[in-house]
Amino acid sequence: MTESDFIARLRTLPLHPGARGLADDVAVVGGLIVTSDTLVEGVHFLPGDPAADVAWKLVATNLSDLAAKGAAVEGVMLNYPLRDADWDAAFLDGLAAVLGAYDVALIGGDTVSLPAGAPRVLTLTAFGTAFGTAFGTEFGRDARAPARSGARVGDALWVTGTIGGAGAGLAIARAGTGDAALLARYRRPVPRLAEGRALAPLVHAMMDVSDGLLIDAARMAAASGVAVTVALDAVPLPAGVDDALAAATAGDDYELLFAAPPGFVPPVPATRVGAFAAGEGLALTRDGAAVPLPRQLGFQHGLSGMGCADPRA
């Protein structure tokens, strides 16, 4: 069963009012914003990736989902498979580092054993509070976290930071050599928590770029019922990356992608990379001229591993 078939069937089950139709990266429960991501060894990280970096990435990717909702982090729960003492110890070092870096508390979790040789499957669930409010207040209980579905005709598409660094870093990790800063973009992504809190009250839609700028832009447009055009020449690239199309179809950047009205002046560093219009689908331009869509819009961790990802499929 494909991921989209599975999720379509999940949508036939009784859904919580805060489930957002299973169409967002977070849910809103009792004044808390909740997100949960699972990383699988050999799918979401390389078996050779250092355990401390896997811990960092597990936490950072979840915090990135909270960042995209403008949430303050309340804490995280960890579901951890014990398998190898050295790896476990290194994982704990990385966990301590990332929790310390973002001032995040551990709430609880579960440890399990794995059959010998089984790939690790790690789950983290992150809890946040909307707009920095204390939970339980009337304000915090509202579902004010910006959804991915709020982009409107005429909005511009913006992205924080740079795009493509993590994709270049993945290639470096596979090759075993290369630029350390790009490798760090892949192994130790930085959740844009402060940027998210600054942007959340101002934007129409927001999500993080986890699977690639193009596929995530297409997902925002599809969820919002509008079309989007991305200007490849506008995509901000980090030092050492010069192929904008490769950058825009690589995953794991964890920058914030948002829709904002015309004339918007972002309160944090961000780059305007496209625009929304009536219609549907994704279009590309370079220096004002149309460019054909690539076969792969991004990095999809679903059933096909790294397959072709068409958000309308």
Place this chain on the structure above:
Amino acid sequence: MTESDFIARLRTLPLHPGARGLADDVAVVGGLIVTSDTLVEGVHFLPGDPAADVAWKLVATNLSDLAAKGAAVEGVMLNYPLRDADWDAAFLDGLAAVLGAYDVALIGGDTVSLPAGAPRVLTLTAFGTAFGTAFGTEFGRDARAPARSGARVGDALWVTGTIGGAGAGLAIARAGTGDAALLARYRRPVPRLAEGRALAPLVHAMMDVSDGLLIDAARMAAASGVAVTVALDAVPLPAGVDDALAAATAGDDYELLFAAPPGFVPPVPATRVGAFAAGEGLALTRDGAAVPLPRQLGFQHGLSGMGCADPRA
């Protein structure tokens, strides 16, 4: 690294105030009671167990943790590994059945792909509200859910329902033949939600019996800083089970185990099976005479799979 070593190191990290020192089965976050359990194929369920029953068990075991805190269920999040279309479809059928049976809403989750042949690792996170209060209220925000650490000298130890049915059912599942009612106790455990809500305001300590009556009684005593004696002759056994020691060391019953003061009259069917006293550790009696402790106190899913479980090790 053993589970206890790992958890000891987790305790050195910054803990959320609602983490309860990582010593309970639930955490309290923003007025919500949260618990998360992971099931591993080949560890927590048999590869041949029907997928629909695995879904049932995944939900029921988490609801059981909420039941032990007297919580009303708010909803669940699912982290699901896609691998085989038929299994996935059967899992969804079981998920629909268990969510319907307990009127539980789906909040969200994550789907991932697994490398070929990898054992399934399924995580569910369940959210509840204390004592049936609306979340966000002053009352709900308190950490009133009974902990496992509240047993006092002089308290009696009680258990709901019967013990040993799931252990007998596991043997039947392995043998492929046997009593259907006992098999159902293993494959479709019943979370004691109504009983938990009735008991929670009245008891000193409560937890569910997930790993075996003896090991869980010993854990409650250790967490409470007291000793406990279990009377094997008092252990309530289901029809078809007659070995009380085997029953009391088998896991997966998901009955509620609780400590209550002398003279307590339970509001729901329950059996008094022991007593707490000053000191530490677990002792067994049968018809008033001391009985040696068995080598295995229960079923431990930790590093050793089904190894000897000493709660003080």
